[in-house]
Amino acid sequence: MTGAGIICSIGRNKEEVWRAIEESRAGIGKLTRFPGETFPTDIAAEVEADIDALLPVSRREAKRMSRSDKLAIVAAKEAIEQAAVATDRAVVSTGTSTGGLVEGEEFFFRRLTRGVAPNSRVLQQPTSGPSDAVARVFNVGGGVISNATACASAGAAIGIAADYLRSHHADAAIAGGSDALCRLTYSGFNVLQAVDERPCAPFSSQRKGITLGEGAAYLVLERWDDAIARGAKPIAELCGYGATCDAHHPTAPHEEGRGAEAAMRGALSDARWNGNGVDYINAHGTGTLLNDSAETKAIVAAVGTGVPVSSSKSYFGHTLGASGAVEAVITILALAHQIAPPTLRLDDPAPDCALDYIPHTPRPMAMQAALSNTFGFGGSNVSLLFRRA
């Protein structure tokens, strides 16, 4: 991995995000994106930055993009600039859960109230949008691969890219995810009663659900030898990934974390590791009753009880389809800084969550390798294994 870029509620780039992590500063506040609409809960982890000002495109071109497209471009730009990689033979691999759904909703509302709505709003709807937008802005010629595997999307995007590098179907990859807040998702998790009315508290006995967030992150991946040969400096190594399915329930995880455990084992086996030497796990840690309990069981089954675990969602909420990439970047930054990010607001760990979750403050520690977990609706699970460069 030779480049990384990130944008979420706690920062517009790696430096800002990491500073917030080190200062234990969460980015969760009042929901402002949908004025005039009432939901059962009213907090979110929104990107407050003026995204348009960060875009390397004309205002005219920006008008045709969805918010998910724009977030993707901002994160991809940071990653590509750091890697200084040629994009003409690179592929873009993006995971997104909703793509331009928020623009689709605007189209829908306008059509409902006025009978017609501008096409420009709905052309941005497809989940292939962020990949296509990044590819277009950075003149990518190697191909585009989009997946919409709910909240596991970005993890899958990174795994797919890694495999296509190994099989030489791609020579470099810009892989990540992007998702903007939208009404359907905000309302949907509320009707599922999966949203905490207060900022989420993963692994806590007080936890009641997720906090919805938005963001994007991308990694630039190359075959290690190619990166060295062109004089690039790897910032971390993606050693392997595992992708599995609970085959259990459309929205709820398997109670024992069956698929999650298999995903972590898959990542280790992909990297030909025996499970020893994982120093830190960046958990999916959504803050729902079911996930945190099931994930804890899965972690214990996969690597035992001795590995510190934390949930970065306590900082920037659940960025849905982007979470696999956003949290991959956090994991890589943790390895680079040799500081494990904490789980905020963990005053009272739950009895069913009995691991070391690094409460409240960052912890300096020696880390060679770390897992980053990401799970989604439909029981899709992806676990990524990174090693310090």
Added chain:
Amino acid sequence: MTRVAITAIGVVAPNAIGINAFRDLLDSGKSAFRVQDFVPKQFIAPMKLRRMNTLSRFGVAASRLAIDDRGSELPEGAGVAMGTAFGPVQTSVDYMQEYVEKGAALAPPQLFAESVANAAGSHAGIEFGLRGFNVTLTQRESSALAALMYAASQVNKGSVPAAIAGGVDEVSEIVVSVLDRIGALGRCSRPFDRHRDGMVMGEGGAALILEADAADAYAHVSGFGIARDRTSTISDWGDGVDDVVRAMRAAIDDAEITIDDIDAIYASANSSIRADRLEYRAIQTLFDNVPPVVATKGYFGEYAAGGALQLVAAALAIRDQKLHASLGFSEGEEAMRFTPTREAAPRKLRHVLVNSLSAGGGIVCAVLSA
């Protein structure tokens, strides 16, 4: 790449439920764009049916038909790669309708659960107990081929013992109205024809079972090439002939064969003015002697099963050693140097190139081999 066998196929296609009915459809010379004679309860238990939208029903039924075609259940570790161009847009619309009528707090959770693009693939995983990877590729017109590529890569890698690769899409009012307003739709599907004026949207579901090389197979997946047309706009095709050529050549190289080994091309051609021109120019650029070209989207339109029906047609061609007739073509443009197949005919087919060009620039090409 190491070859992967397509050992079984299930389709829920317009006017054709099951692979044998689909074979008959291709022989019939008739178009069908909507799935009409599909009875979901023949494939899915009533309690489960209530939880599934149209796409999930297409995906689970096609998978059931594929497993029946295989003759035995899939191993527990098998994976699922589903492709869909638009996903459950209709479910999102239905949800938002309830959101408007009842309020954000009272919309039905069941619709929300089904609004994710990977619902169909997930239901297939749940229904058949498949615990390998479960990923849904959404690369517009190339979605099914992108799904095939990922599934084949995982069988080759050994991370799963077998995989379902498939696609689902439905004709929904909102998608059709938007495609119509941007001028993408034509009066009828006439791939490569000089009078073509846009695509016709089709629907359905398909599932192909992939396994490591097996004796009895429809065909083998033997190579892939991907690229991107850097001249395309966000909702149309461009004129990046060299990029399409690059993808086709990469697929042929990946199959470790030469250009002369390609016995037929199952084209992406969907009756769009720019898309078909881009493809025929690319084919003529790469092939000095153009092999027989089959355009299948006159039968079932674009987006049928996420693009998977074209792929199934190519696999059947190899299985039956027979080329299909290109439906909807009568006369090409002057610049076009080849004529798509006019009639079905027996043909020795060792390697078939399958093209997929999507609006926005994505290109996925595959080689299927006997």
